[in-house]
Amino acid sequence: MQTAVDIAIQRILKTYSLMWNDEKAEEAGARVTDYLKTLFAGGETDHERLAVCGLVYLREQEGRSDPVQQGYSGL
Numbered sequence: 847m848q849t850a851v852d853i854a855i856q857r858i859l860k861t862y863s864l865m866w867n868d869e870k871a872e873e874a875g876a877r878v879t880d881y882l883k884t885l886f887a888g889g890e891t892d893h894e895r896l897a898v899c900g901l902v903y904l905r906e907q908e909g910r911s912d913p914v915q916q917g918y919s920g921l
Contacts, residue, residue, distance in 0.1 A: 851882050854896035858882075861897075862904060874904050 858878055863871035878900045885899055 849886075850891050850893040850896055851879075851886050853893040854882055854900055855879055857893075857897040858900040858904070861901060874907075877907065878904055 855875070855878065859871045859875055862874055881903050882896050882900050885896060890896055890899070
């Protein structure tokens, strides 16, 4: 049986590979796994929330965390 972390990691890597490529997703796998294990140990058990947090984490690691800087105004 898969844990919430395993399910979230699969979703994150599938999404990340669609956004970039399989190689970049593989490289991100270890980083995001460690991060999600920390969140899980802190009490987050919802695989959907873990997946979103993992994608946000990867985006921040790339330096793409400021939506205004990226050209999104919200309008």
